[in-house]
Amino acid sequence: MAAVPSGGPGGPPAPAGCEVRAAAPPKGFGLFACGACPAYTEMFTEEPLFAMQHSGNRRVVAACARCCGFIHSVPLQLEVIFGESRFAPLLAALGDLPQRWQVSAGEGPASVVRCAQGCGEIYCSEACRDAHFQQSHNLLCVGPLSEDHPLLRFKYHALEHADTLLLAAQVFAFLINRAKAAGGGPEVTRNLMQELLCFCHAPFREACRPPPGRAKDAEFYAHTDGLVNQAAALLRAALEPHAPVEVGALFQAGSAFFSEVLGMFEYNNIDLEVASPMGQLLLQRAKALSLSDGQALAELQQMEGLLREKEWVMRCVWGEETTGIYGDEVDEDSSQPQEMDTMMQAMEQGNDEQVVTAAMAHARAEVAQMSLEQLLQGVWPSMHGTGLFSSVARMNHSCAPNVKVTFPGNSSRLTTTSVLNISPGDELCICYVSQEADVQTRRRRLLEYGFTCCCSRCLAEDSTALRKAQKRLK
Numbered sequence: 001m002a003a004v005p006s007g008g009p010g011g012p013p014a015p016a017g018c019e020v021r022a023a024a025p026p027k028g029f030g031l032f033a034c035g036a037c038p039a040y041t042e043m044f045t046e047e048p049l050f051a052m053q054h055s056g057n058r059r060v061v062a063a064c065a066r067c068c069g070f071i072h073s074v075p076l077q078l079e080v081i082f083g084e085s086r087f088a089p090l091l092a093a094l095g096d097l098p099q100r101w102q103v104s105a106g107e108g109p110a111s112v113v114r115c116a117q118g119c120g121e122i123y124c125s126e127a128c129r130d131a132h133f134q135q136s137h138n139l140l141c142v143g144p145l146s147e148d149h150p151l152l153r154f155k156y157h158a159l160e161h162a163d164t165l166l167l168a169a170q171v172f173a174f175l176i177n178r179a180k181a182a183g184g185g186p187e188v189t190r191n192l193m194q195e196l197l198c199f200c201h202a203p204f205r206e207a208c209r210p211p212p213g214r215a216k217d218a219e220f221y222a223h224t225d226g227l228v229n230q231a232a233a234l235l236r237a238a239l240e241p242h243a244p245v246e247v248g249a250l251f252q253a254g255s256a257f258f259s260e261v262l263g264m265f266e267y268n269n270i271d272l273e274v275a276s277p278m279g280q281l282l283l284q285r286a287k288a289l290s291l292s293d294g295q296a297l298a299e300l301q302q303m304e305g306l307l308r309e310k311e312w313v314m315r316c317v318w319g320e321e322t323t324g325i326y327g328d329e330v331d332e333d334s335s336q337p338q339e340m341d342t343m344m345q346a347m348e349q350g351n352d353e354q355v356v357t358a359a360m361a362h363a364r365a366e367v368a369q370m371s372l373e374q375l376l377q378g379v380w381p382s383m384h385g386t387g388l389f390s391s392v393a394r395m396n397h398s399c400a401p402n403v404k405v406t407f408p409g410n411s412s413r414l415t416t417t418s419v420l421n422i423s424p425g426d427e428l429c430i431c432y433v434s435q436e437a438d439v440q441t442r443r444r445r446l447l448e449y450g451f452t453c454c455c456s457r458c459l460a461e462d463s464t465a466l467r468k469a470q471k472r473l474k
């Protein structure tokens with residue numbers, strides 16, 4: 001595979017009050033504060049360059065394909081969570097309650113905008129639909145295509161292997177659209193590729209992590225190379241008829257640039273998490289219902305039945321695919337998603353049916369014990385996805401960070417907030433992993449970003465651990 005130079009300066013300008021410059025080796029570039037900023041102050045907000053909802057999360061949340069916000073439709077959100085046919089009677093029994101809950105919450109009537117070409121993508125507004133179409137969807141919509149079209153085959157390949165292949169396709173479609181808007185041609189395309197390469201640090205084979213227990217051996221490299229080459233060939237075949245010259249430039253070095261873009265999403269991605277409005281909406285409605293009114297009581301009972309079923313679904317069907325929290329990243333103390341994964345795996349493999357049935361019955365019994373108040377406080381699934389943000393992509397890691405990233409609105413727009421007092425010239429750092437984890441766990445997880453953390457907290461905790469171990473040996 002031909003080499004593609006990557007990393008380095010460039011990219012979009014830094015947000016006001018910040019600058020991108022070289023950080024202390026071996027960190028590469030970093031984002032630095034130009035002025036002082038007191039702790040717990042909002043610093044800047046940022047839209048992603050590229051973002052998408054995890055494909056597994058689409059099973060429980062109806063989110064806008066462009067802004068990743070929850071679609072404003074209580075009926076649709078319930079249809080998605082209770083999508084299996086066994087829940088059809090439950091939804092039918094609700095009648096028009098979901099629409100009434102929507103309106104009573106002051107949300108206005110439910111509104112879902114669909115892709116005009118019938119591919120199934122949904123949006124929160126026409127503005128989002130049109131912007132998405134202009135950015136990349138015009139080249140990636142599968143609505144009008146036949147089953148054997150390379151784009152459909154690419155999408156099946158991506159769904160089977162990695163969501164980030166779909167994000168890489170967004171990047172390629174975006175670059176083609178931008179190149180054409182700027183007059184087109186190989187030179188324009190190469191310049192745009194160069195802008196993106198400042199966020200790339202390694203090809204996919206280097207940046208990706210193997211499944212648990214699997215070494216990065218020759219067989220693993222052959223497997224990942226094969227996966228990337230196959231995806232690149234399908235994407236090239238799908239895009240080439242639209243823009244042969246620009247696509248020629250994107251694939252000039254075979255699948256090398258595609259692989260760099262995939263590697264970029266391994267090292268640079270930010271986990272998107274947008275909280276569900278459903279819990280709050282139903283809580284408000286429940287508070288508004290007067291218990292003295294017979295009709296209101298009936299509505300409350302229906303709501304209670306629905307919430308009980310939702311709790312059961314969440315206990316039985318939630319796994320890492322839907323939460324977007326994968327393997328190692330699950331906090332040691334939150335065992336639920338892992339339990340559910342084990343259960344789902346057992347179900348999928350068709351073995352140990354009794355264990356699964358017993359676990360589901362156990363979940364049912366637990367949920368039956370919950371009071372209405374507990375049910376109303378229960379968590380609804382969040383939108384989980386992945387995004388690339390140009391400024392945050394320049395922020396290095398610290399185990400004692402001075403900045404945190406949140407998604408306070410109903411969209412993928414992130415907000416950065418200082419968590420310590422910041423002085424002019426300070427490097428702005430976030431924590432890439434769980435701050436609560438011990439030094440060994442943090443180091444292991446950070447290896448997935450291609451480095452060993454040597455921050456002062458790690459060094460202090462490491463030497464304490466070493467001293468304790470030495471004492472035990474004495």
Ligand SMILES: C[S@@+](CC[C@H](N)C(=O)[O-])C[C@H]1O[C@@H](n2cnc3c(N)ncnc32)[C@H](O)[C@@H]1O
Nearest residue numbers: 027028029267268393394395396397449450451
């Ligand atoms: C999101 S990027 C951060 C910006 C990057 N340094 C640059 O030059 O564009 C993540 C990459 O930065 C490097 N990095 C981040 N924090 C680091 C740290 N504390 N020590 C060493 N390298 C770090 C690693 O190469 C990591 O894969």
